[in-house]
Amino acid sequence: MLELREISFAYSDRKVIDAISLRLPQGAHLAVIGESGCGKSTLLKLIYGLYDLDQGEIHYDDEPVLGPKFNLIPGMDFMKYLAQDFDLMPFITVAENVGKYLSNIYKDKKQARVQELLELVEMTEYAHVKAQFLSGGQQQRVALARVLALEPKVLLLDEPFSQIDTFRRNNLRRNLFKHLKAHNITCIFATHDSTDILSFADQVAVMKQGQIIRQDTPHGLYQNPQTYEIASLLGEVSEIPERFLDDPGSSKTVLLFPDQLQTTAQSRLQPTVVKSYYNGSGYLVEAVYEKGKVFFENPHFLEAGTVVSLVRKTTR
Numbered sequence: 338m339l340e341l342r343e344i345s346f347a348y349s350d351r352k353v354i355d356a357i358s359l360r361l362p363q364g365a366h367l368a369v370i371g372e373s374g375c376g377k378s379t380l381l382k383l384i385y386g387l388y389d390l391d392q393g394e395i396h397y398d399d400e401p402v403l404g405p406k407f408n409l410i411p412g413m414d415f416m417k418y419l420a421q422d423f424d425l426m427p428f429i430t431v432a433e434n435v436g437k438y439l440s441n442i443y444k445d446k447k448q449a450r451v452q453e454l455l456e457l458v459e460m461t462e463y464a465h466v467k468a469q470f471l472s473g474g475q476q477q478r479v480a481l482a483r484v485l486a487l488e489p490k491v492l493l494l495d496e497p498f499s500q501i502d503t504f505r506r507n508n509l510r511r512n513l514f515k516h517l518k519a520h521n522i523t524c525i526f527a528t529h530d531s532t533d534i535l536s537f538a539d540q541v542a543v544m545k546q547g548q549i550i551r552q553d554t555p556h557g558l559y560q561n562p563q564t565y566e567i568a569s570l571l572g573e574v575s576e577i578p579e580r581f582l583d584d585p586g587s588s589k590t591v592l593l594f595p596d597q598l599q600t601t602a603q604s605r606l607q608p609t610v611v612k613s614y615y616n617g618s619g620y621l622v623e624a625v626y627e628k629g630k631v632f633f634e635n636p637h638f639l640e641a642g643t644v645v646s647l648v649r650k651t652t653r
């Protein structure tokens with residue numbers, strides 16, 4: 338169990354982390370989301386023990402996580418942290434980077450482990466290439482393999498797939514999170530990517546100005562984001578007065594993602610199409626009505642100027 342108890346931290350006099358508490362059971366995957374500058378990276382660094390807390394405590398299985406004031410080499414042994422800069426050694430090979438912290442006593446074992454990790458991140462063919470000759474995305478994959486090498490109990494990843502192209506990214510995150518579950522490794526990852534959040538997290542922590550303002554499962558968050566601010570971290574969202582949907586007498590509004598709306602023969606919500614954006618499986622349609630913009634998914638292209646009737650899809 339990883340536990341944060343009311344932790345606070347300021348870089349100088351401005352509080353960046355404000356009384357955050359969190360409990361994460363072993364093997365759980367937590368996505369940390371929030372707009373740029375809200376404190377995600379700082380939170381990961383504090384959990385790793387790179388800075389001293391101003392207030393509060395961090396414990397892992399009742400062992401305190403200590404900052405540099407109390408720890409000669411900052412960073413706890415049982416954790417690994419992958420920063421946004423990958424910190425590879427440029428003049429040694431990919432394989433040497435991955436195996437850098439592995440013992441040399443059992444050479445065969447070390448080689449097999451490096452090979453296994455390079456397969457996981459699909460970098461086997463670059464094993465003997467020096468890190469300085471890799472692209473940003475390739476460096477990120479090698480850096481991921483390196484933090485896994487010593488089998489940490491807790492893995493902290495700061496936007497781990499940000500530089501990796503879509504094709505590799507999909508495969509890589511499936512491989513990575515499967516590996517982490519198989520080895521019961523706790524993972525906390527900061528991300529802006531909605532697929533990372535929805536498909537790979539067990540829990541999501543939403544941060545705002547140094548605080549966790551919401552913690553929920555991806556499903557709970559998507560079905561009931563509660564605020565426009567939170568919903569917009571997961572994708573395009575429309576805030577629609579309920580009187581246009583199911584309840585003519587309501588004065589409330591509801592937040593709906595594009596896949597939660599569909600066209601129908603006749604309804605109270607009748608926006609005019611502005612533009613249809615092809616997205617592979619169909620179209621994301623932007624439309625306007627008297628209360629503003631609405632986005633919905635449609636299997637076919639709709640001409641600008643078309644008036645449609647929309648209803649809420651029944652919840653899945």
Ligand SMILES: Nc1ncnc2c1ncn2[C@@H]1O[C@H](COP(=O)(O)OP(=O)(O)OP(=O)(O)O)[C@@H](O)[C@H]1O
Binds near residue numbers: 349373374
């Ligand atoms: N070393 C530092 N010294 C002083 N201020 C810092 C330092 N690092 C970050 N900050 C400030 O602390 C705040 C939180 O930064 P942090 O990098 O944790 O945010 P973030 O949510 O990870 O952002 P992003 O999504 O852009 O990576 C920001 O206002 C940032 O400018």
